[in-house]
Ligand code: NA
């Protein structure tokens with residue numbers, strides 16, 4: 001039987017924990033389920049040297065598949081930004097609901113198909129932390145002039161409130177924060193942040209608001225996809241879905257373990273949540289930005305409205321199920 | 335001699351790239367200084383100005399390479415080369431240009447065209463708020479620079495041919511970068 | 514297998530003397546197209562873009578400019594001469610000054626190209642003027658310029674921290690003392706060598722007739738203050754957080770212009786000429802990087818990295834055997850693979866084994882960093898050697914540079930071994 005040899009480019013460096021596990025799981029599952037008819041090799045960023053070129057390389061067919069994150073393509077195709085995570089947006093289960101049972105997949109296809117690409121959910125990090133701050137944020141005024149490394153849509157939200165989103169190469173982030181060249185930065189969450197050592201130089205670790213459910217992505221070149229027989233397509237679809245789900249669980253697990261380690265090894269880290277007035281101001285700025293974007297482009301409006309509507313329904317259930325449960329359990333006598 | 339005329343034209347072209355790079359470099363110096371000053375003294379950050387830094391720096395080194403070819407600015411392992419006659423050097427340079435430099439720069443330039451055209455057709459901009467638009471311009475510097483390298487390489491080939499034909503010995507003693 | 518053949522073919526073809534950058538590019542093309550077809554080169558624009566967007570490398574043109582202005586205004590010469598005189602009758606004073614200035618420069622950047630080229634511009638002409646042996650002068654510059662790798666902040670330590678999952682701050686802290694020891698060893702070597710062979714590094718001529726020691730110190734201080742102020746601006750701006758390490762190099766460049774103004778050496782022509790020479794040197798450095806990235810692309814896409822991986826996976830599973838062979842493997846691979854590749858591709862293969870053997874990962878990282886620093890100096894592919902050749906006067910032959918770095922390579926290996934055997938001396942056990 002015909003063996004399909006496919007090549008996949010990932011945005012991550014060799015052996016990048018968790019993020020890099022998702023595509024490897026996908027490849028393993030696809031190979032085994034297809035009895036070896038699907039053979040996929042993965043090239044990491046160290047080999048292709050183009051972490052943010054995955055979109056172009058899969059589009060042109062230099063690679064058949066990619067593993068990356070949709071919001072990286074904002075500069076090329078603005079509407080891709082909505083398929084990763086949005087500030088004050090859905091949690092991971094809510095967002096998976098939107099993708100698979102709401103309009104998520106259909107809208108994502110609308111955005112990607114004109115470019116000869118298919119996009120599938122590729123694993124979720126869960127809620128990302130709000131970042132490391134050298135000084136406490138007690139009021140909206142404290143955001144005024146705050147120099148923070150925070151890319152993308154969230155950066156725009158903060159800029160609206162007077163903060164100064166700043167570009168610093170990852171290699172210089174540590175020195176920049178240590179020396180107050182910047183006042184704050186956001187990275188991912190405990191498992192990856194501790195490796196960067198930010199806890200040694202910034203006392204305040206804020207809880208998240210801007211990336212509640214960062215979803216990675218599998219990209220597939222449409223010509224490759226059409227070449228595959230139906231059963232292999234289905235196998236690929238299942239392998240992507242399972243490995244994405246697995247990464248979400250793995251992230252949850254790793255974050256839990258690392259959080260515990262962090263608390264026991266570095267008890268001095270002060271974990272903070274932004275005060276209510278600050279969050280209100282961020283939310284207001286966020287909504288204004290979304291309104292602006294929706295006014296610019298009908299497809300953007302369709303996506304934004306679909307997400308808002310889905311979240312409205314799903315959140316009621318989240319509150320009555322998860323939140324009510326957690327709160328009741330919290331109140332139990334020990 | 336039309337070959338000598340062509341060679342002089344190519345030299346002028348490469349020199350022009352050197353001048354452009356130099357102006358961009360002085361721009362870069364002030365660009366970075368301005369960004370530091372604004373951030374530290376006035377607590378103001380412009381993502382666009384920060385991005386302009388790498389746009390300038392990239393254009394400087396890419397456009398500088400063809401200028402460097404013209405002016406013998408590229409490093410050689412001279413264990414053998416130094417001891418050769420001018421004719422011997424010309425043979426090696428002719429061989430290197432035809433077999434290494436020309437195919438390499440033309441091929442990279444060729445793929446660079448598609449690369450920047452892609453950015454042009456997507457209307458690619460910076461993904462960051464306040465970043466620079468028209469990404470295709472900086473990407474187009476890749477094919478421009480590599481085709482210019484090929485043009486400088488052509489100049490080098492002509493110089494070698496002139497030496498081998500005994501017409502001229504120009505272009506084989508470059509002043510070193512300093513001193 | 515193609516990767517291995519390609520490596521040896523490049524080695525032979527480089528000897529012809531055609532520019533290194535395009536020899537790498539041409540060999541990559543021949544082998545890459547032979548094995549995979551033309552389309553492999555569709556990856557080149559992406560690889561070039563990764564250099565274009567790497568703003569840390571911006572330090573190269575900016576530091577080079579600072580070096581050129583310092584040289585053109587003779588301020589660097591005055592600094593080194595004054596420091597050389599301060600060392601009085603000590604032979605090799607200029608070489609020792611070069612090491613100290615190189616170490617300061619290294620403290621502000623982790624980009625080897627930037628510091629080797631700047632030191633080559635600043636101190637090579639001065640050492641030659643005072644009849645230093647060419648190879649001693651070249652070796653000293655390459656070795657002290659390469660210190661930027663081990664003295665924090667440094668790119669390689671940041672990458673290793675990322676790959677090994679060690680906080681960058683811990684690595685910076687751990688690297689400081691080994692870096693100091695390395696500097697001390699260089700100086701001791703110069704002292705011993707010039708004691709044994711005085712003719713290699715003549716002492717600075719002393720104006721014995723009219724200058725007292727006190728006057729000498731005074732005039733030395735006067736000469737040292739302006740360039741020292743510049744170094745303070747560069748390091749100070751990083752330390753106080755005014756600028757990132759890369760940005761500090763622009764402050765250094767602006768500072769050099771201000772110094773030129775103060776010393777009435779500034780002219781628009783000087784600025785333009787310095788800019789043009791900066792462009793030429795920068796182009797030289799980046800052309801090599803462009804050629805090298807094509808070479809490593811062809812190497813890995815034709816299966817070279819798979820061979821390397823295979824070899825490494827077969828290292829022994831016992832602590833000392835593993836460490837020694839791993840270090841030898843990295844040293845050899847450093848001859849022809851870029852340090853970034855080693856950090857990202859080789860180290861992740863070694864790390865789990867090291868971890869399983871209970872090896873202190875900070876120690877392991879410092880060993881690797883020290884080892885990779887050596888790879889910049891080893892002929893024929895050591896990038897520091899190319900960079901220095903690019904800015905040296907034509908009287909300096911490749912062989913002078915090769916000869917000059919040999920003792921420094923030995924010193925680095927000795928220090929590496931001492932960290933291996935006596936980690937407790939360096940605060941790691
Ligand atoms: Na993040």
Ligand code: NA
Pocket residue numbers: 619620621622623624660661662663664665666667
């Ligand atoms: Na350094």
